[in-house]
Amino acid sequence: MNWSVCNSDSKPGEEIAVCSVYPANLILKLMIKKNGISSSIADPLSNAVEPDRTPVIFPCLPSGTRILSLVFLYLTLTVVFTAPWVLLLLHAQSLDIGRGFVIHTQMWAPALAAFTCCAVFRIPVKFLGFRWPGMRAIGWGYFLPIAYATTAYLFLWSTELAPSDFAGFLRASQKSLHLGTGAGLLNAVLIMTFGVLQSSVSATGEEIGWRGFLVPVLAQRFNFTGIALASGLIWALWHFPLIVFGNYSSSASKWVALLCFTVMIIATGAMAAWLRLKTGSVWPAAMLHACHNAVIQWLFDSMTVETGRAAWFSGEFGIALAVVSVLFAIPFWRDGMSLFRSRK
Numbered sequence: 420m421n422w423s424v425c426n427s428d429s430k431p432g433e434e435i436a437v438c439s440v441y442p443a444n445l446i447l448k449l450m451i452k453k454n455g456i457s458s459s460i461a462d463p464l465s466n467a468v469e470p471d472r473t474p475v476i477f478p479c480l481p482s483g484t485r486i487l488s489l490v491f492l493y494l495t496l497t498v499v500f501t502a503p504w505v506l507l508l509l510h511a512q513s514l515d516i517g518r519g520f521v522i523h524t525q526m527w528a529p530a531l532a533a534f535t536c537c538a539v540f541r542i543p544v545k546f547l548g549f550r551w552p553g554m555r556a557i558g559w560g561y562f563l564p565i566a567y568a569t570t571a572y573l574f575l576w577s578t579e580l581a582p583s584d585f586a587g588f589l590r591a592s593q594k595s596l597h598l599g600t601g602a603g604l605l606n607a608v609l610i611m612t613f614g615v616l617q618s619s620v621s622a623t624g625e626e627i628g629w630r631g632f633l634v635p636v637l638a639q640r641f642n643f644t645g646i647a648l649a650s651g652l653i654w655a656l657w658h659f660p661l662i663v664f665g666n667y668s669s670s671a672s673k674w675v676a677l678l679c680f681t682v683m684i685i686a687t688g689a690m691a692a693w694l695r696l697k698t699g700s701v702w703p704a705a706m707l708h709a710c711h712n713a714v715i716q717w718l719f720d721s722m723t724v725e726t727g728r729a730a731w732f733s734g735e736f737g738i739a740l741a742v743v744s745v746l747f748a749i750p751f752w753r754d755g756m757s758l759f760r761s762r763k
Contacts, residue, residue, distance in 0.1 A: 477696070478546045478635045486639050489540055493633065494653070496532035501525055505660050512666055523621040529628020529657075536632065547631035552700035560706030561615070563690055563747070564714055571743040572719045572733075581723050581733035588722045610718045619709035623701075626691070626708050629654050631701035634692045643755030647692055647748075651685030658684070662736075669736040670726055676736035683735060686744035687711060693751040696758065715740070 480486075504525035508514060514522050537544055575581040585603070592606035593599060629650060637646045658680065661667035668676045691704035715735060723733050732739045 477638060478548065478699070480546070480636070480639060481541055484540055484542075486636060489536060489636060490633070492539065493532050493536045493628075493636070496535050497529050497628065497657070500528035500531050501657065504528070505665075508661060509665050514661070514665070514667060523624075526621040527624030529633075530624040530631075531628075533628045533632035546635065547627055548635070548695060548699060548701035549631075550700050552698040552703055556694065556698045556700065556703045557706050560694055560703035561710050563707055564687070564711035565611075567687075567743050567747040568711070568714050568719055568740070570747075571739040572723060574743070575723065575729075575733055575739050580739070581725065581729035581737070583722055584724050585722055591721065607718060610713055614713040614717055615706075615710050618713040619705060622708035622712060623705040625654075626701055626705040629688070630691050630695040630704040634695050638696065642759040643689075643692070643696075643752065646696075647689035647752060647755070648685065650692060651688035652681070654688050655681040655684040669730040669734055671730040671736060675731055675738075679738055679741040680736050682741040683744045686741070686748040689748045689755070690751050693755050696755070 480489075504521055507521055508516065508525070533547060534544070536542065537546065572581075576583040588606075589603040592602040596602045596605060598605065633650050633653070634646055637649055641649065658667070659677070662676060662680065663673060687707070691707050694703040694707060695701060720734055723729070725733050731737060734740065
């Protein structure tokens with residue numbers, strides 16, 4: 420079924436807010452945004468303790484837009500813009516070439532594809548969700564990956580499925596910072612602050628494409644389950660060349676790495692999609708992505724043994740994070756489904 424998110428008076432790129440409170444009152448508010456942000460949704464997560472009372476924001480596409488053609492063009496352009504950088508990374512068999520600028524440039528391919536599609540289909544850039552959602556929404560994006568990553572790694576360390584290596588992290592911190600006492604704590608604080616900020620530069624490029632563009636486009640046709648599965652699987656497949664043929668992986672078997680990574684990506688993508696639709700903004704999803712990369716890759720992985728059997732359980736390619744991220748995603752999936760039921 421084609422879910423129409425715009426009424427006959429709305430213009431492309433404008434948004435409507437739909438709130439599912441009770442079945443007898445499915446549509447709480449129809450609001451067309453022209454300039455600025457209405458105070459009624461200035462902070463869409465201000466009622467976070469009552470998620471069903473929070474409006475979900477569905478951006479509008481121009482009338483007559485062919486969704487299938489738009490998605491096909493977007494995916495084609497994403498592949499075209501990604502391919503040169505992937506080939507260069509595979510040739511070098513290193514993600515660090517060019518001081519990391521190559522991989523970070525590749526991460527902006529989805530955004531470039533989204534901007535191009537907006538130009539071709541005459542979709543206003545504000546469709547991508549650049550409005551500021553408020554600090555509470557940004558806080559959700561920041562603390563969610565900290566929560567599920569901490570849960571997964573505490574489980575790994577306590578069970579010794581992947582033993583902790585705090586001494587190794589401390590030595591690396593002391594060497595990097597040229598400090599003794601307090602080097603580990605300072606390094607962790609830097610990762611959690613400036614590290615997240617640095618990570619956001621590249622993560623935003625992906626999120627403009629995946630959540631800023633693809634998620635609201637898919638929302639024209641699918642319910643939340645379809646959006647989460649389709650966008651998450653596409654996001655996972657985009658990483659596959661570097662996992663299968665490059666060194667973006669772990670020492671575990673490739674099939675384990677691919678399976679666990681795909682499950683984790685779909686789960687975290689569902690949370691990011693929920694943030695995008697719930698707030699009408701791409702920034703909380705960008706924060707989630709940035710914090711995920713910084714906290715897991717630079718902090719927790721550095722504190723954990725990831726060789727031998729431990730590689731099957733730890734990191735982005737391990738079982739623990741895949742399972743925990745799914746558990747964390749379930750409440751967001753359930754709330755996302757309720758939001759779409761309000762559109763029936």
